[in-house]
Amino acid sequence: MAVRKIYRKLFSCSVEDDVASSPALQEPLKKMLLRLVSSYRYAGEHVDMDVAKLEAAELSEAIREKRLHGDEVARIISTRSKPQLRATFQQYKDDQGTDIVEDISSSHCDGSGGGGKQLAGMLRSAVLCLTSPEKHFAEVIRYSILGLGTYEDMLTRVIVSRAEVDLEQVKEEYRASYGSAVSLDVAGDTSFGYRDMLLALLGGQE
16 A cells, blocks of 8 residues: 555556556456555454355365466455465465465466466465565575576665565575575675675675
8 A cells, every 4th residue: 555655656647557558467467466456455363264265265276277367366365364365375275285376386377378377476476475475585585696697676675675574584484495594695696885785784694
């Protein structure tokens, strides 16, 4: 809500309008993004386990039938509260024996056109951001420093934006996933004042 308000102030238009009119976004990705940026979520902690069981089954069916672009998937992901989604995804794992993030990643051949793979990637990111943001941001840091060169904008955005939020959890998740410390990998892939600034935000080398 805050981002949408500032976006309108900065650019004199809504983020919803810009997503809807963007030629760079294909369907069904555009439809799902539009649902996400325009959604309103219940902010409380109440969880309805009957709803979690029902919607876990609906998500399972959509993934099995490669219908990630379906209205039910969009409704669940874009409107349910974070505690409710965590309960639904845990119920999904209990029922299916697999993590929903893994199943979404393997379910992009949905017959919905060229945006199918993009949609699966976006849904995967959305699920992680909503329920396990530290995993998502650990992945983003890893991606930004892999290979030749550094995606500096991406790396800077994550470290600066999470520094006062959950950076310690992101660092722990990074070490658990990749067997290395964020600070060591960042130090090895950056240089000079830029490196020093990032390391200061990370709390020095581990």
